Amino acid sequence: MHFASHRPTRTLTVAVTAGLLVAAGAAPASADLVVNGVDDSIDTTIEQMALSLGTGAETTTIYVVPADDDNDPGCNFDGPSETVTVNLAVDDPAVATVSPSSLVLSACGSAGAQTVTVTPVGVGTALVTTTVAAGTNRTGGSFSIANARFRAKVSEVPNTPPTVAVVGVEEGGQYPKGSLERPQCVATDVDDFPEPPHTSTWNAPLTAVTGPWAADGIGVRYAMCSYVDSFGVQVLARTGYAIIDDSAPVIQRTIDPEREETGWYRGDVSLSYTVVENQSPSSLQPPVGCEPVTVTADTALTTFTCEATSAGGTRTVVTNIRRDATAPVVSPTTTVTGGGTLVDGWYTAPVDVTFTATDETSRFLVDERAVLTASRTVTSSGDGQVVVPSPAFTDRAGNSSAVGAVTRTVKVDTTPPAAPTASLSTAANSAGWHDAPVTVTFDAAGDVGSGVASCTPAVTVDVDTAGRTVSGTCTDRAGHVSATTHVTVRLDRGAPVVTQAVVASAPTGANGWHTSDVDVDFTATDALSGLVAATARVRSTGEGAAVEVASPAFTDRAGNTVPAGAVATTVKVDSTPPATPVFVGGPSGSHYFGQVPAAPTCTSTDSGSGLAACVVTGGGTTVGSHTWTATATDHAGLTSTAVVRYDVLPWRTNGFYAPVDTSSGVVNTVKGGSTVPVKFELFAGPTELTSVQDVTLGATKGSCLAGAILDEVELLASGSTSLRYDATAGHFQYNWKTPTGAACYTLTMTARDGTTTAVARFRTR
Numbered sequence: 053m054h055f056a057s058h059r060p061t062r063t064l065t066v067a068v069t070a071g072l073l074v075a076a077g078a079a080p081a082s083a084d085l086v087v088n089g090v091d092d093s094i095d096t097t098i099e100q101m102a103l104s105l106g107t108g109a110e111t112t113t114i115y116v117v118p119a120d121d122d123n124d125p126g127c128n129f130d131g132p133s134e135t136v137t138v139n140l141a142v143d144d145p146a147v148a149t150v151s152p153s154s155l156v157l158s159a160c161g162s163a164g165a166q167t168v169t170v171t172p173v174g175v176g177t178a179l180v181t182t183t184v185a186a187g188t189n190r191t192g193g194s195f196s197i198a199n200a201r202f203r204a205k206v207s208e209v210p211n212t213p214p215t216v217a218v219v220g221v222e223e224g225g226q227y228p229k230g231s232l233e234r235p236q237c238v239a240t241d242v243d244d245f246p247e248p249p250h251t252s253t254w255n256a257p258l259t260a261v262t263g264p265w266a267a268d269g270i271g272v273r274y275a276m277c278s279y280v281d282s283f284g285v286q287v288l289a290r291t292g293y294a295i296i297d298d299s300a301p302v303i304q305r306t307i308d309p310e311r312e313e314t315g316w317y318r319g320d321v322s323l324s325y326t327v328v329e330n331q332s333p334s335s336l337q338p339p340v341g342c343e344p345v346t347v348t349a350d351t352a353l354t355t356f357t358c359e360a361t362s363a364g365g366t367r368t369v370v371t372n373i374r375r376d377a378t379a380p381v382v383s384p385t386t387t388v389t390g391g392g393t394l395v396d397g398w399y400t401a402p403v404d405v406t407f408t409a410t411d412e413t414s415r416f417l418v419d420e421r422a423v424l425t426a427s428r429t430v431t432s433s434g435d436g437q438v439v440v441p442s443p444a445f446t447d448r449a450g451n452s453s454a455v456g457a458v459t460r461t462v463k464v465d466t467t468p469p470a471a472p473t474a475s476l477s478t479a480a481n482s483a484g485w486h487d488a489p490v491t492v493t494f495d496a497a498g499d500v501g502s503g504v505a506s507c508t509p510a511v512t513v514d515v516d517t518a519g520r521t522v523s524g525t526c527t528d529r530a531g532h533v534s535a536t537t538h539v540t541v542r543l544d545r546g547a548p549v550v551t552q553a554v555v556a557s558a559p560t561g562a563n564g565w566h567t568s569d570v571d572v573d574f575t576a577t578d579a580l581s582g583l584v585a586a587t588a589r590v591r592s593t594g595e596g597a598a599v600e601v602a603s604p605a606f607t608d609r610a611g612n613t614v615p616a617g618a619v620a621t622t623v624k625v626d627s628t629p630p631a632t633p634v635f636v637g638g639p640s641g642s643h644y645f646g647q648v649p650a651a652p653t654c655t656s657t658d659s660g661s662g663l664a665a666c667v668v669t670g671g672g673t674t675v676g677s678h679t680w681t682a683t684a685t686d687h688a689g690l691t692s693t694a695v696v697r698y699d700v701l702p703w704r705t706n707g708f709y710a711p712v713d714t715s716s717g718v719v720n721t722v723k724g725g726s727t728v729p730v731k732f733e734l735f736a737g738p739t740e741l742t743s744v745q746d747v748t749l750g751a752t753k754g755s756c757l758a759g760a761i762l763d764e765v766e767l768l769a770s771g772s773t774s775l776r777y778d779a780t781a782g783h784f785q786y787n788w789k790t791p792t793g794a795a796c797y798t799l800t801m802t803a804r805d806g807t808t809t810a811v812a813r814f815r816t817r
Contacts, residue, residue, distance in 0.1 A: 083194040084128045084160070086138060086182060089113035090202045098179075099202040103148065103172040107246060114138065114182065114200055115165035116157055124193025127160035134158070136195060137188035140168060140180060147178035148204040154185065172206040179203055214241035216279040218256055218291040228298040229269055229331045234258075235291070237277035244281050252279075261295060265363055268332040270297050297332040300365035303342070303358055304328065307371070316414055316449035317375045321347040325369070327360045335363035350413045351375050376414035376449035380426075382442050382457045383408045390431075391464070398502050398530045399464045402432045409445035409453060417448050435501035438464045465501025468532035472507050472524050473497045474539040485542045485581045485610035489514035492539050494524030502529035513541040516580055544581035544610035550603045550618040551575050556589060561626060565661050565688035569593065570623045576606035576614065583608050595660055598622040626660035626688035633666050633682035633694045642699040644736040645805035646746075648673045656684030656692065663687075675702045675807045702807040703746075704735045709783065711767040712799075714812045719760040722768070724792040724816035729769040732810050733783045734803055742777040746804040749775055749786055756796040756815060790816050 089112045090099035103110055118127035128134065135158045140150050148170050155166040170180065182200040189195065220235035221227070235256040242250045256275040263271025277289040304326040311317060324344035329336040342358035356371045385408065392401030406429045409416075416426040426445060432438045441456030477491040491512045496504040508524030519540050526534045556571035570592040576583055588604045603619040638652025654666040664687045672678040682694045707714045709731040722728055730749070734741045772789035788799065794817050801810040 083196045084119050084124075085117040085199050086157070086184075086195050086197040087115060087117055087199040088202050089115065089165070094199055096198060101170060101202055101204050103170065103204055103206045105172055105175065105206065105208055107172075109169050109171040111167050111169045112202070113165040113167055114140075114155055114157070115162065116160045116195070118160045124191060128191035128193030128195070129157075129159050129164070130191070132158065134191040135188070136191060137185040138197065138200070139183045139185050141183075142178045142180055142204070144176065144178040146174050147176040147206050148172050148180075150180050150204075170204050172204070175206050175208055177203055177205045212242045214239055214244065214279055214281045214287055216240075216277045216287045216289045218275045218277050218289050220256075221275060221291050221293045223291050223293070225293045226296050227293060229295050232295070235275040237275075237279070237289070239277075239279040239287075241279075241281050265297075265332045265335050268297075268334050270295055270332045270335070270363060297335065297362065297364035299331065300367035301327050301329040301336055301360040301362045303339075303360055303367055303369045305358070305369055305371065312450055314414075314448055314450050315374060317347070317373065318377050318449050318451055319375075321373055321375060323347070323356060323371060323373070325358045327358075329360075329362045329364070332363040337361040347373050347375055349375070350377060352413060374414070374449070376411075376447060376451060378411075378413060379451040380409040380411040380416070380445040380447050380453045382445060382453050383410070384458050386458065386460045388460065388462060391462070392466075395530045396502070397463055399432075399462060399466075400530055400532075401464075401466055403440075403462050403464060404429050404431050405440040405460045405462070407442040407445075407458060409442075411445075411447040411451075414447045414449035414451070416445070422448065432462060432464050435465050435467050436463070438462055463502075465499075465528065465530040465532065467500055469499040469504050469526045469528045469534040470497035471535040471537045472526045474522075474524060474537050476539070476541070480542070481609075481611055483581070483584075483609035485544055485608075486513075487543075487545055487610045487612055490541055490543065492522045492524075492541065494526070494537065496526050497534075499526075499528045501532075505529050513543055516543050516545055518542060518580060542581065542610075544578075544608060544612065546579065546608075547612040547614045548576045548578040548583055548606040548608050550606060550614060551577050553601075553603060553619050553621045555621070555623060559624070561661075562689035563661070563687050565624045565626050566592075567688055567690055568625075568627050570599070570601065570625060572601040572621060572623070574603040574606075574619065576603075578606075578608040578612075581608045581610040581612075592623055592625055595625045595627060597624050597661075599625045624661075624688075626686065626690065628658075628660050629690040629692040630656045630658040630663055630684035630686045632656070632692050633684040635668070635680065635682055635694065635696055638668075638671075638680055638696065639678075639698040640696060642701055644701045644739075645673070645675055645703060646736060648698075648700055652680055652682075652696070654682035654684070654694070656682075658684070658686040658690075660690075661687035673700060675700050675805050701737070703741065703803045703805045704737075705801070705803065705808050705810050706733055707810045708732050708799075708801070708812050711765050712812045713763040714810065715761075715763075717757075717759075717761055718763050719757055719796070719813045719815050720765050721762050721815050721817065722765040722790055724790055724794065726765075726816075727769040727772055727787050727789045728765055728814075729767065730786045730788050730799065730801075730812075731781075731783050732801055734808070740782075742779070744775050744777060744784070747775060747784060748802045748804075749788075749799070750802075751788065751797045751799045751814075753791075753795055753797050757813060760813070762815070790814065792816070 087094050090101050135156050137156050139154045142150050151169050180202050182197045216239045219238055237254050237256045239252045256277050259274040261271040261273045272294050274292045280286040306324045308322045325342040327339045339360040354373050359368045387406040389404045391399030391403035408427045410425050415422040428443045430440050430443055432440050440460045442458040444452040444455050446452040472494040475493050491510055493510040494508045496507055504526050507526040511522045513520055519542050522539045523536050525536050552575040554573045556573050559566050561567040571589050573589050575587050584607050590601050592599050592601045600620050600622050602617040605613050605616045607613040633654040633656040636653045639649045651671050654668050656666045664685050666684045668682050670680045677699050680696045685691045769787040773787045775786040778785050797814045799812045
């Protein structure tokens with residue numbers, strides 16, 4: 053029997069929204085209200101929750117509705133740390149219980165709603181009340197809890213009779229062994245199973261299988277179901293069905309070896325059977341015709357039958373065996389056809405040999421028919437004494453006669469001889485030419501068939517030729533002519549001829565003279581084989597007015613050579629410059645200005661073309677360094693040079709003497725219009741110069757030197773005189789009459805050498 057283990061709990065959900073702040077007709081509260089969700093109203097009426105012992109527990113919610121006229125306007129909960137704890141209690145626990153026993157409220161409206169569950173215990177009415185737990189109000193406001201209480205009224209529920217049924221099988225049904233899932237019991241009771249579909253399911257108890265093959269699980273059995281509800285009402289159900297064997301015995305056939313694709317066996321065949329009845333082995337009858345057998349003789353067709361019967365029916369296996377282990381037999385009689393023309397016992401084309409074979413058992417497949425005999429033709433291959441083997445004859449079972457079981461020998465020559473080999477009495481040189489008569493001989497190069505009978509006789513080439521072709525062939529005994537071998541002979545017995553000598557470049561010197569070795573290009577010709585090189589360049593050696601340059605040897609491509617010196621020409625060669633020139637007279641070392649010697653001349657010699665000229669250039673008499681260059685030139689235009697260097701020295705002065713002061717930074721002062729005696733000396737080395745033509749004096753007016761040292765001229769002269777040399781005093785003297793008026797002047801003496809000067813500064817007042 054099956055009983056419900058428990059009754060399910062029902063849940064009542066009440067939505068809490070901001071619309072529940074004040075009930076219709078209710079006066080504003082003076083504190084936040086703690087209310088329940090048994091119904092949608094907020095008033096002082098105590099709500100009633102209906103419960104029954106047959107329906108299980110119910111739920112409702114406890115939540116807070118905010119008020120604006122207490123000491124904390126709006127919702128009392130202003131943050132996560134502000135909470136209040138509410139205790140719940142039932143005045144008659146024998147009627148109902150409530151859980152949990154306390155709630156922590158931390159928000160107003162639906163966001164802070166807490167669920168409570170009321171479970172019925174016995175028939176009657178119980179009051180559910182709430183109180184604020186002492187010391188748990190952590191908000192700044194007050195709470196009214198009168199609206200949170202409600203009554204739980206529990207009543208009894210009437211019983212609905214249950215039903216039970218067997219599912220998964222049908223009454224009187226037949227099911228193959230192993231195919232049926234376990235039948236199930238399904239009980240239906242709206243009181244014990246309040247949630248749809250109000251059912252409970254479990255595996256059905258089964259009776260033992262009965263019948264003649266019950267030991268194999270084949271026969272009749274029943275599924276039995278019983279259910280008693282919570283009020284003690286019992287219901288029963290039973291379904292009978294059959295388990296059957298739905299398949300005949302299994303016959304496993306073993307054939308060794310496996311049959312070939314041809315459908316024939318080509319050796320002994322072993323045939324055996326294994327009979328298996330897995331579902332009802334006790335019902336299996338003795339098999340018929342299932343004994344093992346071995347077929348050892350050729351047979352066109354033998355049939356074997358194996359039959360087995362059980363509660364599942366009868367199974368028959370039929371086996372057809374065809375055995376042929378004997379290869380076809382090839383007849384020694386053959387037929388030859390084709391072969392072309394028969395010459396001296398030789399066929400000149402491949403021949404066809406026809407062979408015939410016989411097979412007694414599986415026979416041959418010809419045009420989709422099985423025939424006793426078959427013929428095949430083999431074409432000869434190759435030349436010579438050719439052995440033609442019989443082909444493989446294969447019967448329908450796959451047996452084949454050996455290739456060459458019978459042979460036929462024929463003489464066949466289908467191929468001309470190889471082209472003859474040509475040999476020359478003397479080999480050509482590397483350019484392919486001969487310089488003497490040559491004989492060409494043709495020799496047989498072989499024949500794979502009947503053999504060579506003859507070849508073209510030897511040919512001698514003894515007339516000069518740019519290319520004579522000599523041809524030859526060979527003929528075999530079957531009359532085939534080989535390909536032609538061609539040999540080209542080139543014969544040249546005449547030497548080249550030197551025809552021209554040309555100087556490669558114009559004279560590089562003057563008067564038709566060459567100033568270096570001369571290249572002469574020689575040209576030769578050859579009327580037949582041509583030259584290895586038609587031109588050759590020869591370079592002269594030595595110097596002179598008639599240097600001879602001779603032609604080299606020229607060789608044609610046949611090897612004929614004209615000796616060196618067949619043609620010669622002469623050239624003028626002078627590659628040596630004149631001897632270094634020698635100066636005659638002229639300056640050397642150093643000389644004072646005005647004392648430089650006259651320009652030199654030069655001399656030289658030349659052993660080649662002869663000296664043409666010797667010329668001196670350069671020189672100079674001004675103060676500084678100078679060079680004379682002597683150049684010697686011969687008649688070939690070659691030159692050589694020599695150089696002499698010398699210095700022209702400046703004159704010397706000691707500056708102006710007193711009363712003129714020439715010190716640096718000093719300005720001589722004098723009254724304008726006064727005459728100043730200017731005195732100085734001039735030397736060319738140790739020699740004092742006395743000619744006034746060597747001196748120039750001049751005064752120039754200019755700016756005054758700032759910060760200069762002023763030196764009054766203490767000795768004045770009278771009048772004005774021109775420049776003169778005072779032989780008694782031993783110096784030049786010039787009485788300079790200064791201009792009138794205040795100004796600054798520079799008095800300068802310049803010597804004729806252009807580099808020697810004396811300078812003094814003056815200021816007139």
